[in-house]
Amino acid sequence: DTEVTQTPKHLVMGMTNKKSLKCEQHMGHRAMYWYKQKAKKPPELMFVYSYEKLSINESVPSRFSPECPNSSLLNLHLHALQPEDSALYLCASSPKQGLAKNIQYFGAGTRLSVL
Amino acid sequence: AQKITQTQPGMFVQEKEAVTLDCTYDTSDQSYGLFWYKQPSSGEMIFLIYQGSYDEQNATEGRYSLNFQKARKSANLVISASQLGDSAMYFCAMREINYGQNFVFGPGTRLSVLP
Numbered sequence: 028d029t030e031v032t033q034t035p036k037h038l039v040m041g042m043t044n045k046k047s048l049k050c051e052q053h054m055g056h057r058a059m060y061w062y063k064q065k066a067k068k069p070p071e072l073m074f075v076y077s078y079e080k081l082s083i084n085e086s087v088p089s090r091f092s093p094e095c096p097n098s099s100l101l102n103l104h105l106h107a108l109q110p111e112d113s114a115l116y117l118c119a120s121s122p123k124q125g126l127a128k129n130i131q132y133f134g135a136g137t138r139l140s141v142l
Numbered sequence: 143a144q145k146i147t148q149t150q151p152g153m154f155v156q157e158k159e160a161v162t163l164d165c166t167y168d169t170s171d172q173s174y175g176l177f178w179y180k181q182p183s184s185g186e187m188i189f190l191i192y193q194g195s196y197d198e199q200n201a202t203e204g205r206y207s208l209n210f211q212k213a214r215k216s217a218n219l220v221i222s223a224s225q226l227g228d229s230a231m232y233f234c235a236m237r238e239i240n241y242g243q244n245f246v247f248g249p250g251t252r253l254s255v256l257p
Binding site: 067068069070083115117128130131134135136138 | 175177179184185186187188189192194233237244245247248249250
């Protein structure tokens with residue numbers, strides 16, 4: 028089973044709202060990722076967690092706050108977003124970060140609209 | 143410099159025909175992995191096939207095969223017997239083992255399968 032589950036599927040929020048995106052995997056993977064994807068563009072890496080510790084932050088604005096409560100769960104907390112943050116947010120997981128054949132398995136994403 | 147190039151923004155193929163999606167890459171790392179993902183309009187990134195830089199045989203997964211030409215730094219995806227459900231965006235990605243380890247995605251190719 029290569030399933031990564033993301034909730035919600037769609038989210039509309041105002042610029043003053045606080046919301047969270049959730050990602051869950053039960054494949055025993057120890058690396059989890061957040062990507063942002065704008066329309067007609069490839070995904071852009073935001074954060075990487077390895078063994079529940081933040082290992083990479085690709086200079087993401089502080090209005091995005093990741094959290095990894097346990098090895099199966101990854102959250103992305105959103106606060107005071109801008110309209111340009113509207114995008115598809117994809118979560119992925121992989122067995123470990125350092126493997127050569129490090130296949131990342133993606134969820135279906137959350138389509139976020141910031142009004 | 144762009145590390146992954148996909149020169150075909152859009153491609154059309156007749157149902158049941160074979161199609162080749164181009165991917166060229168640039169790296170000075172001797173150890174790397176190449177991946178192809180499919181993204182339907184629903185948004186989920188679906189892993190298709192993997193090729194390691196030291197793999198001597200071209201990778202195959204069902205109707206998907208990877209035409210790996212290491213000296214030319216190309217990793218083209220071949221889809222045989224196209225189906226209507228193959229209509230999607232296709233992304234080529236690379237992971238350099240010694241330089242950063244993160245996925246770098248190409249700009250993608252939109253494939254449309256015609257009935």
